[in-house]
Amino acid sequence: MDLKLTTKERLVLYGLSRYPGLSDIDLATKIGVDRSTIFKSKRKFRDWQLIKLLNVPAGKVVGAEILTVVVSRFQPTAEVDLHKGNPLSGWVDQPSCVFHSQTSTEAVSILYSRSLTDQRKRMQKFMEDYQDRGLLEETQAFYFPLEMTRYASESCLAVNDIFELNREDLPQDMTSFYLPDEESRLTEKDKMTLYAFIRHPMLSDLELSRRTGISRPTISGKRTKFFQSGLLYREAFIDWQKICCELLTFYRIRFISSRNEVASKAISSIRGMGAPLFSYVQPGETFGAFLSSSYLDLKQRMDASMRSLASQGLVKGRPELVIMPLEEIGATKMDYAPMVAEMLDIGREI
Numbered sequence: 001m002d003l004k005l006t007t008k009e010r011l012v013l014y015g016l017s018r019y020p021g022l023s024d025i026d027l028a029t030k031i032g033v034d035r036s037t038i039f040k041s042k043r044k045f046r047d048w049q050l051i052k053l054l055n056v057p058a059g060k061v062v063g064a065e066i067l068t069v070v071v072s073r074f075q076p077t078a079e080v081d082l083h084k085g086n087p088l089s090g091w092v093d094q095p096s097c098v099f100h101s102q103t104s105t106e107a108v109s110i111l112y113s114r115s116l117t118d119q120r121k122r123m124q125k126f127m128e129d130y131q132d133r134g135l136l137e138e139t140q141a142f143y144f145p146l147e148m149t150r151y152a153s154e155s156c157l158a159v160n161d162i163f164e165l166n167r168e169d170l171p172q173d174m175t176s177f178y179l180p181d182e183e184s185r186l187t188e189k190d191k192m193t194l195y196a197f198i199r200h201p202m203l204s205d206l207e208l209s210r211r212t213g214i215s216r217p218t219i220s221g222k223r224t225k226f227f228q229s230g231l232l233y234r235e236a237f238i239d240w241q242k243i244c245c246e247l248l249t250f251y252r253i254r255f256i257s258s259r260n261e262v263a264s265k266a267i268s269s270i271r272g273m274g275a276p277l278f279s280y281v282q283p284g285e286t287f288g289a290f291l292s293s294s295y296l297d298l299k300q301r302m303d304a305s306m307r308s309l310a311s312q313g314l315v316k317g318r319p320e321l322v323i324m325p326l327e328e329i330g331a332t333k334m335d336y337a338p339m340v341a342e343m344l345d346i347g348r349e350i
Helices: 007-018 024-031 035-048 089-093 116-132 155-162 188-199 205-212 216-229 260-271 295-311 337-343
Strands: 051-057 066-074 097-102 106-113 136-145 150-153 232-238 247-255 275-282 285-292 315-325 331-334
Touching: 007 024, 007 035, 007 051, 007 155, 007 232, 024 035, 051 188, 066 116, 089 097, 089 116, 106 116, 106 315, 116 136, 136 275, 136 285, 155 232, 155 275, 155 285, 188 205, 188 216, 188 232, 188 337, 205 216, 216 232, 247 260, 247 295, 260 275, 260 285, 260 295, 285 295, 295 315
Parallel strands: none
Antiparallel strands: 051 232, 066 106, 066 136, 097 106, 097 331, 150 275, 247 285, 247 315, 275 285
């Protein structure tokens, strides 16, 4: 599906991804589109299942210490037909897996774990089995300690890039996963409401009160507390297959040093490789993803960005890439709720 968006609908899509969770009144002021157009566009997007808003937890608040990116490549002889079922379903369905994108030849997963040991045990359990069955040719894992990692959800940058909006209110900062210990201590009510916000990001406080048995004023107070303290933040997840893009590229780039100023200088050039989606940055390296309209677009922008990075002496070697044609992606996942339920030992569904 290749949806044709009007100029105002493109602005609304940008606004929803740039300012997720903002009221229609405030959003109208931010993007210069009237409320009725915003309301109608949101209804269209909902009917098209184009965008959904997620409440994302800071890793430490749920007890996670490590974020792991796993890149898996299938054996050339392996018969992977995602229409008949995903052979990696056990791996994808585990609660710690919050993100997964897969074609018939390779897959990228993102997982949260309590420790490096915990993650390696999980990975060994699944990957040895898949290799014994002749399914996987190669698996790579990249580890990001959450306290040392910064994150940027860049969907609004992608919308701005794809539709050439030339917005002047693009975000510059990255989110830190670090939280003081006193901020990350949760009561039982905190845990239940935090899970409720993540499991049902679009439900009202009144409906969440009915489902959890916690009073509405308490729910409202905790919502304010969680977002203001950085325990929760909002993120837009867009179904890019429905917009005019051809390729999804994941990258890992190593910096010449672990100094923050090196990473800061490199980020702007890296964002020029395509329409950026997200990035994780830790001392010495970054992992992220971007969209391209074609292979030619990918090559031209990638080459220009790498020349810029190399001329400034910011990176080591060539980037490691996983390139997925969007029409070939047959299995996806973006869900934090099972991970939160497992980490916080939530014993019942809400």
